[in-house]
Amino acid sequence: FSICSRTVEPLEYYRRFLKENCRPDGRELGEFRTTTVNIGKCLCSITTADGSALVKLGNTTVICGVKAELAAPAVDSASKGYIVPNVELPSLCAERFRSGPPGEEAQAASQFIADVIENSQMIVKEDLCIASGKLAWVLYCDIICLDYDGNLLDASVFALLAALKNVQLPLVTINEETGLSEVNLKQKNPLIIRKHPVATSFAIFDDTLLIVDPTAEEEDLATGTVTIVTDEEGRLCSVHKPGGSPLTGAKLQDCITRAITRHKEVKKLIDKVIKSVTPK
């Protein structure tokens, strides 16, 4: 038996474990890392945001803050508000990210989150309109990674969902005499979240093996990634496979099945946390 070092031959080291259907951190191929979520001003500690959530997927830590502001709707969509997601990968989360303008990974992640919001219709933009053509809500969703250990997309989608569920929007009326908006901070309503999308990411190893929830090390050794986003009705909101090893339709179906199971686990967790945060 030859000595195989994790630093010298990482791929061989990993293959040894994958042959026994497990991974170095003790997980099985289809097992997720411990997921924890903290919502709201008390636990999440962003006091200035209208809604916030902190999600930990193993070591990967992602915080999402939602700020609601008022703006005039666009001319061609007078009864629609805006949702503006932004994913940041600051240099403190991992060595590979340098400070400066957002890199490709951050921009691609921002586009992915925007697509998930749009595809799943979790928030219907018409619900954000206060007065057609005059006033609408803009939701700035800032997703910041505090610690990058792989599987950024799953954690980001989860953090976004949790933060949006936490948002309380004040009641806004337009004074007919002056034409100005009046914000009533004492009367707050929660956002109407229609769908609950949950992302499940897989890494493809050696063109054949699929492992769920990859760590940063596994992502580097993988030959491809797949992310499936499902909603509570089992509908596919997104199939995101940015290149990488080819997959058959059957393998893709396996991923979707696992994603649907994961959705149930995450929904249960989020419902439990929301219930514990809601004031009685």
Next chain:
Amino acid sequence: GVMERSREQLLRQTCEAVVLGVLHPRTAITLVLQVLSDAGSLLSCCLNAACMALLDAGLPLAALFCGVTCALQPDGTILLDPTARQEQEARATLTFAIGSSGRKVLMATTKGSCSVDEMQQCLAAAQRAADTIFQFYRDSVRRRYSKS
């Protein structure tokens, strides 16, 4: 913008999966795509252009790939290679990059939501359409080299 970065990531990782980079160490391969006009199915057009350019450059490839866009219309019918108008009216638009060996999925991206069965149907339709596109590649390459 972010949309272009996202598309670049999709195209780059698809090409990286097929180009045999080990045969060209310390080499940078730059693929520049300029959109002259967009009348729908842009991403699959980019994929086809990228593959044919890689072929024309003579780079060693593990397999060919082609891009196919499927639009799911509100009544449930599948439309391949939709126009811009059809894409807008569709319930969901799915774009696949299909490889030439075994018609496997190299890249997948979706817009809008659909059921799992609908996705599988679109994938099957895309895999069938890939045959036509690969035949087009063969004919184009044959024409190119028969002239000179």
